[in-house]
Amino acid sequence: MLIAPSLLNANFANLQTDIEMINQSVADWIHIDVMDGVFVPNISFGQPVVSHIKKHAKKPLDVHVMIVDPDRYIHSFKEVGADILTVHAEACTHLHRTLTHIKQSGMKAGVALNPHTPVSVLENVLENCDLVMIMSVNPGFGGQKFIENTYRKIEDLVVLKNKFNPNLLIEVDGGVNLENARKLSDSGANVLVAGYSIFADKNPASVIEKMKQVS
Numbered sequence: 001m002l003i004a005p006s007l008l009n010a011n012f013a014n015l016q017t018d019i020e021m022i023n024q025s026v027a028d029w030i031h032i033d034v035m036d037g038v039f040v041p042n043i044s045f046g047q048p049v050v051s052h053i054k055k056h057a058k059k060p061l062d063v064h065v066m067i068v069d070p071d072r073y074i075h076s077f078k079e080v081g082a083d084i085l086t087v088h089a090e091a092c093t094h095l096h097r098t099l100t101h102i103k104q105s106g107m108k109a110g111v112a113l114n115p116h117t118p119v120s121v122l123e124n125v126l127e128n129c130d131l132v133m134i135m136s137v138n139p140g141f142g143g144q145k146f147i148e149n150t151y152r153k154i155e156d157l158v159v160l161k162n163k164f165n166p167n168l169l170i171e172v173d174g175g176v177n178l179e180n181a182r183k184l185s186d187s188g189a190n191v192l193v194a195g196y197s198i199f200a201d202k203n204p205a206s207v208i209e210k211m212k213q214v215s
């Protein structure tokens, strides 16, 4: 199981400290949430902040863009150091083209699905994805309640994964904590994103370590 702490819940006035904590921890990736205030009802930060994060990060940057028309920014996210770029299926009119561009740019290509979007929409592009992110909350904010239907959705995706792309990574994002990590792992998840459950704890590195152990 790979663990990707989400910086959305970090201290934005002192990101370097939180990045160093992740560097020293057993976390695998650093999850970065980019929001445009249009696709989701919140604005976070963009490429200039990602480029500063990259200067300090010793782990791959897992960039989750919650923005409309992400094709416009594929190149610029590569330039600022994204290693994995995940776009929303709901935001892409030509998803196959978008995934192809992300890969051609030298990044791993991910697709995220909102809670209402069935995994079946990805059947014809699964071979073009390195990763599928199942959103277990409606995107836009950290610290929301986990949606229980997620387990069933992961199991549905595992069926497609076995058929079309056995190497596919299944990432879960939203409301992940030490209570649900094991069941998510048992359902077939390979990557867990966690923000609130890590950064609200007085010892974030130990939560990361426990999450790695239980999952």
Ligand code: DX5
Residues within 6 Å of the ligand: 006, 007, 008, 009, 031, 033, 064, 137, 138, 139, 140, 141, 142, 143, 144, 173, 174, 175, 176, 193, 194, 195, 196, 197
């Ligand atoms: C939500 C973001 C998540 C968020 C997860 O839109 O995509 O990555 O930071 O945070 P928690 O773990 O607090 O739900």
Ligand code: ZN
Residues within 6 Å of the ligand: 006, 031, 032, 033, 064, 173, 193
């Ligand atoms: Zn995210």
